Amino acid sequence: MKYRVIAFVALVAAVIAFFVINRSTGGTATATAAGHHYTVTVTAGPTVEVTVGTNQATSVVLTAAMPSMGHALPEAALTRVGPGVYRAAEDLFPMAGIWELTLRLTGEAGDETLTVALPIIN
Template sequence: MKYAGVFLLIAGVLFAVTSRWIGGSPESVAVAGTHYTVSVLPADRVEVRVTSGKAETVTLAAVMPSMGHALPPVGTVRADPGRFVATQDVFTMDGVWELSITLSGDHGEETITVGLLV
């Protein structure tokens, strides 16, 4: 359990890298937390689909560890039930990012972190 977060981060980055080489367009990445499961599409406006659990609010915070960048949290708007879209751009440049997704809803609050290649 100690290394579960690291494993999920590495798996997300590898998935993003591989799918970008093959298709060239952003692919969604699925990641599960303890109470919620989400699918993240790292497009111009990041989209989060909550596939398990009922979230009322979703906030995004991006960190680029290799460059030392940490950006302020970005809010989302509910586009459809279970589908949230960032209110502004989340990523400032291409590269490997860690995206922390904070969900709040019927299962309480939880933050899920996923690695993405943008």
């Protein structure tokens, strides 16, 4: 019984630490995905920014879903804000949780779809 209590307290402390650290970094989360044509780094917080690391995409379209809650957001075309950097025009996430982001990239290297999962804290 004593070890269960200790394990529970440690788990709660880890969850609290995750949320405190994530809030102190501006509530952003980052993930990287690599496909055959493109490599992307996705930074999500109040908005989403995608940096395309290999080859240049001419367009990036994002679809976000929260499978655990059955939520899905409409497709959002990201705006190019610099060489290889694309950003969503608005705050996309109505609630905190694990969101699955699907990115559809098109360009001279070809078309590709990449998916990342990120914890979003509002």
